Amino acid sequence: MKNITLIALLLLVLGCKKNNKDIESPPAIVTTELSFDNDNNSKLMFQDGESMALLTSEARRYEIAKVLRVKAVNETTIEVANFAPVDIEDATILLSIEGSSKPIRLFKIKKIRAHAVQEIKYPFIDGSSKFLDVDNTPVDLSQYKTSGLPLNKVSFDFTGETELIMKLKKLAKLKWKVKYHDFDPNDNPADNWKENIDAKDVRRFSGFIINLAYLLQANETRVSYVAEPITGNDGLTFLSTAEKETAFQKMIDIPQFNCGVVVNVSGLGGGYTFGVANHVLNDYLNKDVCFIAIHEVSHMIGYNHDSTMTYPKNGQGATEACSRIYKQMLSANEFPIKKAAYYKQSDL
Numbered sequence: 461m462k463n464i465t466l467i468a469l470l471l472l473v474l475g476c477k478k479n480n481k482d483i484e485s486p487p488a489i490v491t492t493e494l495s496f497d498n499d500n501n502s503k504l505m506f507q508d509g510e511s512m513a514l515l516t517s518e519a520r521r522y523e524i525a526k527v528l529r530v531k532a533v534n535e536t537t538i539e540v541a542n543f544a545p546v547d548i549e550d551a552t553i554l555l556s557i558e559g560s561s562k563p564i565r566l567f568k569i570k571k572i573r574a575h576a577v578q579e580i581k582y583p584f585i586d587g588s589s590k591f592l593d594v595d596n597t598p599v600d601l602s603q604y605k606t607s608g609l610p611l612n613k614v615s616f617d618f619t620g621e622t623e624l625i626m627k628l629k630k631l632a633k634l635k636w637k638v639k640y641h642d643f644d645p646n647d648n649p650a651d652n653w654k655e656n657i658d659a660k661d662v663r664r665f666s667g668f669i670i671n672l673a674y675l676l677q678a679n680e681t682r683v684s685y686v687a688e689p690i691t692g693n694d695g696l697t698f699l700s701t702a703e704k705e706t707a708f709q710k711m712i713d714i715p716q717f718n719c720g721v722v723v724n725v726s727g728l729g730g731g732y733t734f735g736v737a738n739h740v741l742n743d744y745l746n747k748d749v750c751f752i753a754i755h756e757v758s759h760m761i762g763y764n765h766d767s768t769m770t771y772p773k774n775g776q777g778a779t780e781a782c783s784r785i786y787k788q789m790l791s792a793n794e795f796p797i798k799k800a801a802y803y804k805q806s807d808l
Contacts (some may be wrong), residue, residue, distance in 0.1 A: 461505035490554070490588045492583045496540060502576040506662045512642055515662055521639040522671045524717075525632040526570070528625075530616035535608030536585050538616075540569070540576040541775075543638075544628070546801040547575055549691065551620040554594065554708040556611040562593035564601075564615075574803035575663065576772050582608065624801045631670070634712050638669055641696040641718040643735065652728060653735065654721040660807050661721045664741035669719065671744060674789075681785045682708050688781035691773070694731045695728055695766035707769070710761040722774065729756025742808065745799040750783040775781055 496502035506515065514520075522543045524531050529541045530553050542548055544669030549571045552565040581808060584591070586800050589602035619629070620742070640662045644653035654661070658713050675681055686704045691697060699707070720735040722728050728735040736755055755770045758778055761771035789795055 471671065484542065489588075489592050491565050491568050492587060494580070495570045496542075496572040496576045496578050497547070497570075498573075502573065504573075505543075505575045505577050505668070506659045507575075508659050510657060511661050514740075515657065515659060516642050518639070521637055524634050524636040524638055524669065526617065527628050527631070527670060528618045529564075529571075530618070532609065532611045532614055532616075533579055535610060536581055537579055538582060539577065539579050540572065542572045542575060543666055544647070544670060544797065545574045545663050545803055546624070546797060547574055548624060548628075549802065550622050551618045551625055554617045554619060556615045556617070557609065560593075562595055562597070563617065564591050564593050564599050564639035566591065569618075575666070588765050616782050617734075624796055627674060628670075630677050631673045633717050634673050636669075636673060636717050637715060638717045638719060640665065641720045641733075643718075643720040652722050652724045654723050654738075657721050660804075661738065661741065663804060664738075664807055665719050665721075665736075667802060668736070668741055668744045668749075668753075669717065671795045671797050675786055676708075676711055676751075678785065678789075680788075681782060684781040684785055685778060688778065689768075689776045690778055690800040691766075691768045693762075693764050693767045695768075707761060707763075711757055714757075714760055719780075727752045727756040731760065736761060745795075745797070745802070745808065746790070748783050748786045750786045751779045754779045754782045 494501075505520065522541070527543045528548055528551055529539075529543060531539050531541075533539050540553070548569070551569040551572070553566045553569065555566040556563045557604070584601045584605055585608065589600055589605055591599045591601060593599050607771065618626070642653075642657055644651060644655050647655040649655070686701055687709050688704070690699050690704060690707075692699050692703070714732070716732040717734045718732050720728075720733070722735040722737050726737045726740065736749075736752055736756065740752050743749055758767070758769035761769075765771055770779070771777065772780045797808060
């Protein structure tokens with residue numbers, strides 16, 4: 461009897477083990493990977509022959525903190541755009557939905573070419589509704605498969621571990637919203653604005669503004685700036701450390717850059733206007749351009765020509781403080797936009 465009972469228990473245990481093995485684990489959640497690297501899967505912005513209206517359109521405004529921009533077009537469609545003049549690889553696009561606790565890994569980008577733009581459906585519309593959030597917790601978006609997502613309930617960001625992406629992410633310190641602008645709509649030859657900016661101007665400007673932002677986000681630039689003897693608008697009184705800290709933060713917090721190209725002079729700036737000459741756009745990858753760039757940004761935060769925020773005196777001033785760091789970054793090949801990676805070498 462004992463033997464019969466033992467055999468029965470053994471069969472029961474073996475049966476349980478077999479049943480446990482038969483239970484399948486849920487399929488792993490895989491983040492969709494996309495590429496926007498050729499004419500079949502993307503278009504290009506800022507190309508020769510584009511109209512002035514398109515080059516300067518409000519739709520082309522972007523945040524310097526989100527050079528790789530994703531925005532909702534409607535409830536089911538998003539636009540992916542790269543506003544840098546270099547390819548970006550191995551990025552992950554994050555979706556935040558109002559009311560959700562964590563951003564969701566929406567899809568990966570294997571490669572997006574320089575200045576590429578493309579509209580796509582949300583991946584959950586035609587594909588799997590299973591995603592992972594940034595903590596790798598499963599998220600089910602099936603409730604949005606038919607209706608999509610309300611435009612006012614979503615926001616996007618990007619992340620990644622490449623050197624380029626990590627440098628672009630540092631620009632999140634800045635509040636700048638960048639738009640290219642025609643400051644001479646009447647083609648007045650007597651003013652100092654180029655009569656018609658073109659796609660080449662914008663392509664070059666797109667790299668210049670990124671590198672300028674990278675310079676100003678760096679702590680070493682702030683330290684150099686605050687330590688520099690700088691006079692205020694009376695041209696005589698040296699600013700205090702606190703006043704220089706405030707001025708530097710004002711540059712970081714400029715909300716809007718309307719970018720244009722000047723002629724006859726090297727730069728124009730004030731308010732939200734930021735203009736530089738083509739020689740600056742041609743030189744920024746090889747030469748220090750802070751004398752012009754920081755001069756004009758200083759006008760944007762309220763300093764005049766008497767202040768050494770604009771013109772240095774006796775080798776001292778804001779432009780000198782920033783120039784030292786710019787030269788170091790050039791020498792170390794530290795800037796995010798590098799000449800070797802720029803996608804249209806003929807522009808340079």
